[in-house]
Amino acid sequence: MILSQTAVYALRAVLYLAESGGRDPLRVDDIAGGLDVPRNYLSKILHVQAKAGLLESTRGPRGGFQLTRDPAHLSLAEVIAPFDDIALNSGCLLGRERCSDDTPCAAHARWRDVSSSVRAFLLETTIEDLARTGAEIVVEIET
Amino acid sequence: MILSQTAVYALRAVLYLAESGGRDPLRVDDIAGGLDVPRNYLSKILHVQAKAGLLESTRGPRGGFQLTRDPAHLSLAEVIAPFDDIALNSGCLLGRERCSDDTPCAAHARWRDVSSSVRAFLLETTIEDLARTGAEIVVEIET
DNA sequence: AGAATTAATCACATCATCATGATGAACACA
DNA sequence: TGTGTTCATCATGATGATGTGATTAATTCT
16 A cells, blocks of 8 residues: 555545534544544544644544644645655665666666656645545545 | 565565576575575565566575566566555545545546556566666665 | 585564553533 | 543554574485
């Protein structure tokens, strides 16, 4: 899988918040229930996102989590960043050094194109893009 | 990382064999030493590749591992297959189902292009492609 | 046959990821 | 003030990926 389970949870939670209008905070219990994701695990993930500034958390009655950012200007990369290393090894697929710039292997240029297209996708796609035609968020993950 | 450590070891080992001419078998000790990779761990990996038919192993003196295939017709995908699931989730990035074909989200088509370009790269690039201008295989992996 | 060499295998150890249950800390509201 | 609600955090466990050391099995060569 290209994203860790944690990053997928993070994305789906942010998406869930974006699709819920975002007027009042949503509780962890509701988000976890809606996504069918482990509650306490999600709680930690949301906490990390709050510390990263993407979410605002409020405790006590009527508390919960809210987006602090406009989904139209929130990239997938930003949501993923606290969990997965997005660098995606822009150099060689195998982590070679001699293969970076000076003496590229025959596949080097093609790989660079491919890997940078993945990066570009994550940087340029917004949460709003995913939300549009808001297909329901489904549990099924490839085994 | 897009590939597991194990898959990277597998690729580098096959590459090492391809670059060594392949006339006589190479011992695990030599490959592991040349790549600076854990010996016994590599041994298991090579064993799996032998069972997959990519390598031939011979025991006893003058034994070791040899490629059974022409590097020019051996794709990265074939080398990786026994270790990493190459499927790369051709559907939605988030594993949604409703987002597959009928009601794609706004990002769906772009992601499908990106993910299929990764798949195409792995399927179409050969070991020989990597070996050409045979940049030395270096240990450094992005932390 | 016997000794040396080499892969194959076994038995663990270590670590990160993913996950659960219980408890603590902040907050709203009567 | 007190009570319930909610996030925050702690302690622990399960699992798989990665890695290590010792032993076994097959093969070659003398």
